[in-house]
Amino acid sequence: MLALVAALFVSACGSDDDEKQNPPRPITLMTFNVLCSLCNLQEYDPWAERLVYFEDIFARYDPDLIGLQELTPLNGEVDQVLAHAPDRSAVYFHPEDRPPYPDATIVYRTSRFEELEHGEYWLSPTPDVPSSSGFASPQLPRLVVWARLRDRAGDRELYFATTHFDNNSPSQELSAPLVLERTAPWTKTHPVIVNGDFNSRPDSTAYGILTGGFQNAFDLAAEWHVDTNQSPEPAYDLDDRIDHNFLAGEGVGWTVSSWVVDLTVYGDKQRYPSDHFPIVSVVEY
Numbered sequence: 712m713l714a715l716v717a718a719l720f721v722s723a724c725g726s727d728d729d730e731k732q733n734p735p736r737p738i739t740l741m742t743f744n745v746l747c748s749l750c751n752l753q754e755y756d757p758w759a760e761r762l763v764y765f766e767d768i769f770a771r772y773d774p775d776l777i778g779l780q781e782l783t784p785l786n787g788e789v790d791q792v793l794a795h796a797p798d799r800s801a802v803y804f805h806p807e808d809r810p811p812y813p814d815a816t817i818v819y820r821t822s823r824f825e826e827l828e829h830g831e832y833w834l835s836p837t838p839d840v841p842s843s844s845g846f847a848s849p850q851l852p853r854l855v856v857w858a859r860l861r862d863r864a865g866d867r868e869l870y871f872a873t874t875h876f877d878n879n880s881p882s883q884e885l886s887a888p889l890v891l892e893r894t895a896p897w898t899k900t901h902p903v904i905v906n907g908d909f910n911s912r913p914d915s916t917a918y919g920i921l922t923g924g925f926q927n928a929f930d931l932a933a934e935w936h937v938d939t940n941q942s943p944e945p946a947y948d949l950d951d952r953i954d955h956n957f958l959a960g961e962g963v964g965w966t967v968s969s970w971v972v973d974l975t976v977y978g979d980k981q982r983y984p985s986d987h988f989p990i991v992s993v994v995e996y
Contacts, residue, residue, distance in 0.1 A: 742955065748783055764977040775824070784811045814853065827860060829857060858871055859901070869903070870894075875907055887921050906955060926957065926959065927956070932968070939976075956970075958996075
């Protein structure tokens with residue numbers, strides 16, 4: 712009888728063996744501005760070809776979490792990307808009463824993460840008004856898309872957001888404080904990842920504001936390197952970085968084992984897949 716009671720208790724409450732079967736493990740994190748499908752068709756290959764390049768990038772790094780920027784509402788581009796990133800789902804702005812706007816899109820591995828809630832806010836003086844702008848003129852509508860996820864590896868929750876700051880000044884330095892303000896409550900309760908195209912180099916005002924509340928995975932990385940199929944290896948200027956993986960969370964001990972920038976070229980013309988490079992960080996908390 713005692714053995715039966717003990718077995719029922721373990722079944723209801725879980726066991727140490729359960730935790731050992733699915734322990735915490737590192738997250739491979741990517742941010743990638745993919746270049747809009749209609750942009751700069753003279754210098755970059757057609758969208759259909761670039762989708763195949765993206766598939767190679769996703770296969771080589773096998774990221775658990777991806778922040779994508781510059782997808783458009785045309786032709787179901789989010790679904791097109793997901794077709795080249797199997798076993799993943801996406802979070803982006805697609806309300807019922809207006810067209811989708813996937814300029815900032817979260818992609819996560821469904822076998823590892825469970826989406827608990829999600830939302831968005833706009834980089835504008837009226838951040839809760841959909842499609843609003845106003846931090847610069849001209850300025851496209853820009854937003855932050857976020858999700859609260861359960862990480863099945865260790866049964867923990869985290870907050871993940873991705874964004875695309877506008878490239879017209881002063882939008883960057885006005886967007887940065889808003890992101891810190893909106894993220895601050897999450898940092899008190901969750902590990903936080905915020906990544907994207909911030910259009911902000913390390914010497915910019917906006918970057919200084921962001922690093923007042925976030926840590927850049929690059930600065931925590933045990934090592935960094937360029938990954939490329941070009942010979943000789945092309946130069947990469949760290950001072951020109953505008954795509955970042957930021958980390959935060961009160962009491963969270965983030966570690967970063969590596970930081971990689973991918974400079975692989977593709978196709979007969981040996982072109983880059985985008986005018987931005989994929990940035991990949993292996994992080995752990």
